[in-house]
Amino acid sequence: MSxxxxxxxxxxxxxxxxxxxxxxxxxxxxxAGFGELVAIVGPNGAGKSTLLKLLAGTIAPWHGSIDLLGRxxxxxxxxxxxxxxxxxxxxxxxxxPFTVLETVLMGxxxxxxxxxxxSPRDLAVARAALERLGLLGLAGRYVQELSGGERKRxxxxxxxxxxxxxxxxxxxxxxxxxxxxAEIFAILRELCAARRLAVIATLHDLNAAALYADRxxxxxxxxxxASGAPEQVLTAANLRAVYDTEVYVGRxxxxxxxxxxxxxxxxxxxxSPA
Amino acid sequence: xxxxxxxxxxxxxxxxxxGLHRAHLTFARLLAVLGILTVxxxxxxxxxxxxxSVHVDLVRAFxxxxxxxxxxxxxxxxxRVLMAAIVGAVLAASGxxxxxxxxxxxxxxxxxxxxxxGAFGAIVALIVGARLGAPEGIVPxxxxxxxxxxxxxxxRLAVVEGRLEPFTLLLVGVIFNSFWGAAIMIVNATVNFYVxxxxxxxxxxxxxxxxxxxxxxxxxxxxxGFAALMAHARDMNLLSLGDExxxxxxxxxxxxxxxxxxxxxxxxxxxxxxxxxISFVGLIVPHVIRLALGADHRLLLPAALLGGAAFMxxxxxxxxxxxAPAELPVGAITALCGGPFFVYLLRRGSCGSxxx
Numbered sequence: 001m002s003x004x005x006x007x008x009x010x011x012x013x014x015x016x017x018x019x020x021x022x023x024x025x026x027x028x029x030x031x032a033g034f035g036e037l038v039a040i041v042g043p044n045g046a047g048k049s050t051l052l053k054l055l056a057g058t059i060a061p062w063h064g065s066i067d068l069l070g071r072x073x074x075x076x077x078x079x080x081x082x083x084x085x086x087x088x089x090x091x092x093x094x095x096x097p098f099t100v101l102e103t104v105l106m107g108x109x110x111x112x113x114x115x116x117x118x119s120p121r122d123l124a125v126a127r128a129a130l131e132r133l134g135l136l137g138l139a140g141r142y143v144q145e146l147s148g149g150e151r152k153r154x155x156x157x158x159x160x161x162x163x164x165x166x167x168x169x170x171x172x173x174x175x176x177x178x179x180x181x182a183e184i185f186a187i188l189r190e191l192c193a194a195r196r197l198a199v200i201a202t203l204h205d206l207n208a209a210a211l212y213a214d215r216x217x218x219x220x221x222x223x224x225x226a227s228g229a230p231e232q233v234l235t236a237a238n239l240r241a242v243y244d245t246e247v248y249v250g251r252x253x254x255x256x257x258x259x260x261x262x263x264x265x266x267x268x269x270x271x272s273p274a
Numbered sequence: 275x276x277x278x279x280x281x282x283x284x285x286x287x288x289x290x291x292x293g294l295h296r297a298h299l300t301f302a303r304l305l306a307v308l309g310i311l312t313v314x315x316x317x318x319x320x321x322x323x324x325x326x327s328v329h330v331d332l333v334r335a336f337x338x339x340x341x342x343x344x345x346x347x348x349x350x351x352x353x354r355v356l357m358a359a360i361v362g363a364v365l366a367a368s369g370x371x372x373x374x375x376x377x378x379x380x381x382x383x384x385x386x387x388x389x390x391x392g393a394f395g396a397i398v399a400l401i402v403g404a405r406l407g408a409p410e411g412i413v414p415x416x417x418x419x420x421x422x423x424x425x426x427x428x429x430r431l432a433v434v435e436g437r438l439e440p441f442t443l444l445l446v447g448v449i450f451n452s453f454w455g456a457a458i459m460i461v462n463a464t465v466n467f468y469v470x471x472x473x474x475x476x477x478x479x480x481x482x483x484x485x486x487x488x489x490x491x492x493x494x495x496x497x498x499g500f501a502a503l504m505a506h507a508r509d510m511n512l513l514s515l516g517d518e519x520x521x522x523x524x525x526x527x528x529x530x531x532x533x534x535x536x537x538x539x540x541x542x543x544x545x546x547x548x549x550x551x552i553s554f555v556g557l558i559v560p561h562v563i564r565l566a567l568g569a570d571h572r573l574l575l576p577a578a579l580l581g582g583a584a585f586m587x588x589x590x591x592x593x594x595x596x597x598a599p600a601e602l603p604v605g606a607i608t609a610l611c612g613g614p615f616f617v618y619l620l621r622r623g624s625c626g627s628x629x630x
Contacts, residue, residue, distance in 0.1 A: 053518075056522055058518055058521060058522065078521070078524050078525075078526055079524035081524070082522060082523050082524035083524075085522070086522075087518075087519070087522040089516075089518055089519060089522070091516055091518070091519075092515070092516070092519070093377070093514070093515060093516035093519070094514065094515070095377040095378065095379075095514040096373075096374075096379070096514045096564060096569035097564065097565075097568065097569050098511070098514065098568075098569050098570070099297045099298060099568070100297070101294055101297040101298045102297070102298045102299070102511075102568070102569075102570060103515075105298055106511060106512055106515065106523060107523070109508060109511075109512055109523050109524060109525075110523055110524040112508070114505060114508070115504075115505075117299075117300070117301045117304075117572075118298075123294065123295075123298075127294060139294055139297045140293075140294075140296060140297035162523075
């Protein structure tokens with residue numbers, strides 16, 4: 001698929017999985033090289049989140065293989081896995097009043113021995129993550145008091161504090177405004193470049209996938225429809241088939257970037273109902 | 275990935291300059307808080323040893339071995355204060371752990387049916403034992419056994435597809451709690467007045483005349499359980515992020531849940547077997563400490579241990595002095611003080627910390 005495929009950070013082959021005997025994913029393969037950002041797109045219920053949970057080791061596949069850094073996922077002990085893979089899930093529960101800094105420091109847990117306290121280095125890593133996400137001013141605030149977008153950034157900062165090699169993000173930009181969406185992707189791209197982080201993210205936002213992803217995997221009903229560079233995958237024909245709605249795929253006249261617009265609605269809002 | 279050491283030192287000193295050390299638990303603060311709480315506990319304990327229906331001169335209690343002060347202090351006052359301290363400590367620390375387990379600040383040994391089962395076991399042993407002429411030591415043993423049996427039943431019912439489900443656990447616990455309450459009421463209705471009084475002892479809780487063996491047993495089991503809980507303190511922090519997030523950060527969620535539930539049951543069973551049901555301590559002490567000092571369980575657990583001990587000694591001091599020489603049930607005191615205070619804290623609304 002790409003040059004990095006020879007030495008991928010993550011490679012999964014022919015995964016099948018489901019819940020309670022109901023199959024959700026069939027024969028899906030995905031890989032991500034170091035420094036690469038791969039987007040998983042598809043309609044609701046296509047199996048995006050399930051695929052991410054498989055890659056995170058949260059659920060086990062019915063069959064198929066997952067290798068991380070060249071070793072089978074199942075060979076990793078739980079904490080060792082957490083030192084390599086960071087997951088940003090869709091839910092972020094906060095049952096008790098933890099501060100933003102305390103929550104981000106929890107990302108250091110897989111690196112710490114049972115009774116030890118966070119070292120100055122752990123604190124420095126957490127601080128850098130807070131600074132990167134623009135959360136330094138909120139360090140002493142309770143996570144419960146923050147807005148949805150701020151909480152999302154806290155979770156991403158916690159993932160950064162893990163110092164992972166692979167980041168798996170489930171809808172990382174849901175609930176975020178345009179500015180913060182752009183910021184999150186800028187951070188992810190920078191981490192890809194500077195730390196050779198491998199990023200796999202599920203995305204609803206096809207324009208974000210087109211703009212920021214190196215490669216895109218398009219899922220429908222648990223099966224891969226297309227996979228490759230955004231221009232090859234996000235075509236009007238593919239999207240019409242997968243989303244069952246009319247779309248317009250073109251170029252942003254200002255930047256030349258690939259863009260996807262819904263085209264099913266052609267009426268005018270100003271017209272009063274007859 | 276790895277930055278040069280110099281740059282990290284720079285970051286660390288910057289972190290100190292930002293005041294970031296105030297926004298999380300440091301080892302220095304842990305020691306300071308526990309030191310202060312220890313001093314408070316000692317002051318409360320010494321006060322409680324001196325006062326009561328009869329005043330005890332503490333100096334004479336130690337110097338004059340033949341005197342009345344010595345006799346009262348070692349035979350009655352000290353065992354009672356020690357027992358209150360142990361039970362308060364155990365209930366508060368296990369309450370904090372159970373709240374982490376179900377991810378809900380309203381969990382407690384009573385609400386999960388552990389104490390109710392223990393009290394029922396004690397009452398049945400009391401009645402049957404009296405008929406059969408069994409030694410009195412059988413009662414705490416039965417209380418402990420019944421508390422564990424009730425726990426096992428609750429646990430089995432709360433396991434869904436091999437996993438301990440927090441919400442189901444809470445519901446099953448509440449149901450068991452009222453079930454045991456009803457069972458006790460039925461037994462209560464069938465016995466004579468003299469036995470009813472003993473039953474009341476188990477329902478309202480008391481630290482009257484504990485034996486040294488009871489004290490040693492409760493202290494031993496409490497220490498063991500507390501050590502086991504402390505080993506999972508950071509896991510408890512991570513559990514608050516949700517099961518999936520905790521697992522993704524390296525916590526074996528199912529194993530940690532089982533360990534917390536097992537050890538808190540043993541601790542609460544031990545407490546109930548020597549003192550009866552004492553409510554609210556497991557709820558209110560962790561809650562107050564969380565509001566005042568933060569949610570980190572590495573601080574919360576030991577602080578609840580010390581705070582629970584001090585709170586219980588003070589409550590028992592009130593129970594035995596307000597209408598001296600008669601006594602109030604200490605469980606009623608804790609509920610009377612605890613209830614309104616709890617409501618006040620809830621209504622205050624914000625979870626504002628004392629140091630931010």
